[in-house]
Amino acid sequence: MKVAVIGAGVMGLTAAHALRVRDPGCEIEIHERSEAIGAAACSRFAGGMLAPWCESESAEPLVTALGQEALEWWPRVLPSTRMLGSLVVAQRRDGTELDRFARRTRTGEAIDATRLAGLEPDLGGRFGRALFFALEGHLDPREALQVLACELERDGATLSLGSDARAGDLDADVVIDCRGLSAADELPDLRGVKGEMLILRAPDVAISRPVRLLHPRFPLYVVPRGEGVYMVGATQIESGERSRISARSMVELLNAAYALNPAFAEAEIMETGCDARPAFPDNLPRIRRRGRVVHVNGLYRHGFLLSPALARMTAGVVFDNQFHPEVMDEDHRQRRTA
């Protein structure tokens, strides 16, 4: 079978990976509009947290259920994935936010200041208590995209960078459309949710796992990227805008980092980032089959968490005609003509 994948963001690459695993003989070509892997994908700005239980505070149970596959999948494919758990903290006066978070999630353990200092010495003494989700992990999204792309090419997939190909142009038995928000031209109920992030270099701060800072207005998080580099994210604004980080967002993001550890005040701002996450009205992902085109989209803020499960399902749809009602609200199979 010949399969074309459009879009080399996390969904396109994981889908290609799953297709190859399902059928090593399958001919795969990947079309990416940008000149470098990840250059135009919103995956580039992801936090890279593998946190199915923390996310359940505001996400539907399906996200937690599918997200657990990521905990096992990523460490296998990407050896640098760290499975050190994640932490949730709140400033003293926002203690009720922490109570609510604990009430609405599972697997988090309430820990005291001593235990917190044991896990993350640089947060010691700054928070009276925290929640520890020991089973969660994190990865570096840009490295993950590179590793997946290299592996696919090594195994014989064709990677066409700078290719603006559309499904109609491609001579393939099946086209997997993973264009993210750009597919709104064919998926009219897809919308963008703007996210803004920063990358800081703070060699004086040593934090080894993702930390979420709860705040009634701006819940934000810091994810370590190693060697004193941290990603601080992310705003969530109902807007499809893909450029321009606002001064207000920058202040909020920096305040969150500063609240975790004042040494972040000395950090170097290496990068500011902004893009729009593709989302359907219920913020849940969809696989939509329309003839020989299979759209996989709407991963919202859960690209790295949900893509392994969606990739597996996509391979099932392509090769075994599977139907996954939890993510498939449309199924227009290719008409077989004699």
Next chain:
Amino acid sequence: MNVYGTELNSRLMLGTAQYPSPAIMAEAVKASGCDIVTVSLRRESGAERAGQAFWGIVRELGLKVLPNTAGCHSAKEAITTAEMAREVFGTPWVKLEVIADHDTLQPDVFGLVEAARELVSQGFEVFPYTTEDLGVADRLVDAGCEVLMPWGAPIGSGRGLANVPGLKTLRSRYPELPLVIDAGLGLPSHAAHAMELGYDAVLLNTAVAKAGDPVIMAGAFARAVEAGRAAFLADPIEARDMATPSTPVFGMAFQD
């Protein structure tokens, strides 16, 4: 109730921010039975008016949209946002918020009166988010506001009515003017309380949006608002310090 010549069936108004997803927001709005939804423009806009998709979802609810100027810290900012809202939603209505303090989100009543004057002169129908202060209320009414929206407690605090005597005084000062409790409610009982005091309606967002199940909570608020309104119309008894037997006791001498 009637606001700016529009007859409303529901006395509950709901905000559209902070829900887990737009789909849940739409379900909660339906469960609430409200006629008016508020929508914040400032945070959801950006240079290219790229909030279109979300505004489209709000418009599709088919209800009256009351755009708000949430997060504006000066009269000038609020006026600009109101003008943009009129263009986007095609309505002269605006819920006017001018925030004094970033941390407590208390209204800046000076900026509020200034912005209300300007917007009324531009033909807007202004719903000002204010405190229970009578002097400010008088100035807003002088400025041309035909409805007032005093807070119950600070925005998002979920505390209920923080100054009941002050709110009662405002109600008795303006017996005919539509008065809507806006902000600070956390529980349906808080909404019922506001309605029992004779307030015409309540407006809320966080209490529903951040509830574990926003749809069930929206329905709970709808019933509380109805119950509170009915109680007000039924002329409740006064509280007293002594017990009064509800069953007549025959053959006993009166005590004095």
